[in-house]
Amino acid sequence: MLHEKNKWVSAKFPLEHVQTGIAIGNGYLGLSVWGCGDTVNVTVGCSALWDHQGGETWQPEQSYKNVCEALANQDIARLRQLFPTPPIQPSVIPLARIVLNLKLPSKVTLSLADALIKVYGAEKSLEIRLSQSDKGLFAIRGTTDYRLVPAYELAPVLKERGFVQPEVLSDGFIQKMPHDPAYGVRIKRTADGVFCKFFRETPEEAKTDWTQLETDNKVCWSSFWERVPELSTGNEAIDSFYYRGLFNFQGMTAADGFPAGLQGPWIEDTELPPWSSDYHFNINIEMCYWPACRTGLFDNLKPVFCMLEGWKETLRQNAKYFVGIEDGYTMPHSVDDRCTNLAGFWPGTIDHTCCGWMAIMMFEYYRYSGDRAFLERFGFDFMHGTMRVYEAMLQFDGNEYFLPYETSPEFGGNAVDACGRNPSFHLAALHRLLNDLFRAAELLGKTLPATWRKIQEKLPCYSECDGEIALWNGLKLPESHRHHSHLAGIYPFDCGGIPDDVKTRSEKSWIFHGMGNWAGWSIPWAVMLHNRFGNAEMANLLIRIWPEIFMNKGGRTLHSPSFPGFSIIWGSDRIMQMDAGLGMVAAILDLFLYEEQGVLEIFHGIPKNQETFHCQGISAPGGFRFAGNHREFSFTATRDAELKFHFPARGNNWLDANGTIYLPGELFCTDVKAGTNLCFQCNCYSYAPRSAGN
Structure with a gap:
């Protein structure tokens, strides 16, 4: 469940570079919304758009x-x-940009609830949606003043790689590739908006029903948020990284999409992407x-x-x-x-x-x-x-x-x-x-x-x-x-x-x-190591400072620091990679539950003085679903499996449904049948533990 406080993210204009843009994806196509002055750019990228020239076989x-x-x-x-x-070398290549005119755009907002991007101008606003099912379809509502720019006009490297001028269509373009199938974009303008369709080889027309697109998005994302774990660490900033990271994970790795590379579908439109x-x-x-x-x-x-x-x-x-x-x-x-x-x-x-x-x-x-x-x-x-x-x-x-x-x-x-x-x-x-x-x-x-x-x-x-x-x-x-x-x-x-x-x-x-030569993706890995070393406070501190250093104004995660002084890692602060942000999702879940040598460790990454936390629906090996807070926790079995965990070592004993008392840190092991729910409550009173064999 996505709570109201985590539903919206926003960024103020100007957003000077494509990788500062607010982004949405469907596991295949990605849109980044950015711009300066009276110009709003929608950069279109595709994770499957490979130019396969070059490289080497073994x-x-x-x-x-x-x-x-x-x-x-x-x-x-x-x-x-x-x-x-x-x-x-082979590379994913730039695709296209759509340039929109909007007087004095001030901010861009993104609804994580249904993936609606909204750009606010002085006189009106624009809305942008990307279909989750029709992978090449997206639409813009609120203007008909647009210009479609093929990447060939923006990225000189395409000409260097042997690309020729794209063929101009009455409603778009088609770009031939040196050795791969052609691609292009067609646009259809209606009273309801501007509807765009990315295609490979054969030009396809865009469907033009905004209401249907909106309905489909709301159904899709509502189902998504019902399925994924819910949590609160007690720190709203950390929670926001988690929910935005989950949104990006789905937009990059959807099960019906294309395998995700370093940047997923969010590719620059003026140059080849890094690596x-x-x-x-x-x-x-x-x-x-x-x-x-x-x-x-x-x-x-x-x-x-x-x-x-x-x-x-x-x-x-x-x-x-x-x-x-x-x-x-x-x-x-x-x-x-x-x-x-x-x-x-x-x-x-x-x-x-x-x-x-x-x-x-x-x-x-x-x-x-x-x-x-x-x-x-x-x-x-x-x-x-x-x-x-x-x-x-x-x-x-x-x-x-x-x-x-x-x-x-x-x-x-x-x-x-x-x-x-x-x-x-x-x-x-x-x-x-x-x-x-x-x-x-x-x-x-x-x-x-x-x-x-x-x-x-x-x-x-x-x-x-x-x-x-x-x-x-x-x-x-x-x-x-x-x-x-x-x-x-x-x-x-x-x-x-x-x-x-x-x-x-x-x-x-x-x-x-130290951290003086770390990249952005070094941080979530370090969080998980600190958690296992017993350094819960340090793990949480790293999560809190990470976005200050390795996230830009549009909320995109970076390979290199956004400012000097923390790390001397080489590279530009514009190099966007998705690994750090998605790794951080796993690192935050890790605070609540992780496995070590076949034993589940509960709340190991939650600082001992932290009591306002909870989680629900975290998956565990064996098909278990975990939920809990500082007062109670439970495991629900989705199939027959062995359950093995240490009780949280947070200073109090724990009780099961029969009143049996367990010590903090005690090992629990049992075989569980599918459908079983095992619940344990914190015992705030001073009972002696059960004797050996009881």
Whole structure:
């Protein structure tokens, strides 16, 4: 349920750049509303509009053996020869802009309840709607004074890439592409508004019923807000980030939409988007999809999983060239929607945990959704093929298994020393994947290679240096770094096997090196780590300060700081990425409930002096739905499952429906049947705990 105080967001004019605009999306098309003076711009973008020129497919000489030999010889020239940078890369491209005249526009508002954008001028206002079902349709009401501008006229880079002048239609344009299907926009003007239709190949007319569009939007978004978790942290600003983030998540990753890249459908109209708005599988895309399981929006993961399934032949070929096996899967960290490598960055190409992380997410999807059919059709196969590549990369020295060389994502750039033996990031992913594989195999009645048990026993869970979790053997964290990858065994992979004293020293070292080289998406990951370290107050502080630094005036989330002084991370403060904002949705849910080593932790991220908080409908592994506040909490089972949690450690005992008393922090474990609701209340009185065995 969306409460009144969270229904509206707004921004004041001028909004000088497209990525300062107020935005709406439908998982395919995106609109950004911005402008200056008497001009209101509606930038139209599409997450599926790829120009597939350039890039690189995996080559036979790009083998792990050749990479290891070059690294052993410190031969950077050989690495650059193996992984050349192509002259042109695939990219999502600009689409179009609609320019509207409005006297003295003062502000733009967005209704999260039904996705209505309203622009207020001195004499009148404009309304803008985007269809959630007819993916190419949007409409503008309140003016007929408009100009449709193809991106070709705004972005010189299109001509540089071989595009020709678009064909002008009586009601729009059609733009041919060098090697991909044409696209265009048609507009139809009626007394009810201006109706626009984006199309591929064949021009299509727009439907022209504003009332129907409005009704459909209201029904769609009303249903959405009824399905997702409701919460209040006790801090209205944090709550507003959560609800706006949920709105953006749906607008970017709708289950009937296109897989979401770094910017989703909100693409600049004057230039190519940063990093091609590609699929960065070494953290960014995973973070974009973090909210799916926790919110119960499981189907929003299906487009990206279907995309990976469509890459099977390519992933098999990659694995054959990389490690010489026929039954593996692997992919580079930076690819287009066809798995073409946006090549040249060799550490990212050999980062096999890009595949490992998606395999882990597939089993997590099963654990939350219960979708066994997906696991049987593709999920288990992908997990198995991913592990086969890890297995081929590993060596055994007579005592333990080890990875001769791998990266700790983006640490060291593409220097010859940007890899090392046994990076903790990959060890954690390997152990988590093996844990998931054994559980999945038991569930499906599958047999796994006996060697994998030996790997599980003989492969370190992490690398250690001076009592800390190391980036790789011999290298502990030497500086602030935007990737917290050496701590991935704590989160997101939760692989276990790390002693408490090592965690503590690693936490202190990480805090000591500070935030001076963090990106926007570093913050939600840090929130989740602080939560697990027991630093609830710090976790909440980071959530509160994050928008001041990594959000612009239109509420768009940024890769780099919006002003100097906090971080020296490179890049422009106009680089918009969706990962931080969507990762923060998951981090806020994490304050109420997260899982560690199979046990649910309740209210761990809520500061101990905070009593005005509540949540309802948060999803948990096993198909549970969680609700609670400082006085009570409950779990409702949607299917038969084991429920395992620690009682909140907030100073009071807890009572179940039978009056049984439980201590703060006590472990609770039971099998639960579908439809069961288990409720617990805070006991404010001083009862003794029940005796052992009672």
